[in-house]
Amino acid sequence: MKTTIPLTIFPIENDGYHIKVTVKINGKEANLILDTGASRTVFDETRITNFVNDPIIEEQDRMSSGLGTNTMESKKVVIRKLQIGDIEIVNYDATILDLMHVNQSYEKLELAPVDGVLGGDILNDYQAIIDYTKKELVLKDLDFK
Numbered sequence: 001m002k003t004t005i006p007l008t009i010f011p012i013e014n015d016g017y018h019i020k021v022t023v024k025i026n027g028k029e030a031n032l033i034l035d036t037g038a039s040r041t042v043f044d045e046t047r048i049t050n051f052v053n054d055p056i057i058e059e060q061d062r063m064s065s066g067l068g069t070n071t072m073e074s075k076k077v078v079i080r081k082l083q084i085g086d087i088e089i090v091n092y093d094a095t096i097l098d099l100m101h102v103n104q105s106y107e108k109l110e111l112a113p114v115d116g117v118l119g120g121d122i123l124n125d126y127q128a129i130i131d132y133t134k135k136e137l138v139l140k141d142l143d144f145k
Contacts (some may be wrong), residue, residue, distance in 0.1 A: 004143075040120065052077060052080075078091055
């Protein structure tokens with residue numbers, strides 16, 4: 001089964017583009033930035049509380065790097081249901097980071113805050129195809145019968 005998700009591509013102050021994709025976390029819409037260079041999908045530690053009631057956030061032993069910063073502490077939380085188009089990922093072990101610096105930059109540019117980053121783990125697992133002309137993300141659910 002394939003699912004097609006619309007993308008919003010927007011410029012960042014004459015310095016390239018960001019790609020926004022809307023997903024659902026436990027039934028609520030969330031805005032993620034699609035980042036093919038991010039090794040994992042991550043969610044903002046402050047904004048995750050909009051989607052997960054009483055999240056049990058666990059410290060991780062490893063540090064994360066990237067997203068315009070040096071290494072930073074990462075945490076994890078289980079998301080009961082992450083829906084991307086028609087694909088539902090149940091009990092997704094999500095990485096949680098402080099994305100305040102990203103949202104502060106977005107606020108200065110008068111852009112809506114982001115709830116997280118859709119990264120390489122999901123993009124690879126679902127054989128993502130980004131169609132810039134059609135402004136679509138195509139994912140394949142390889143487990144679909």
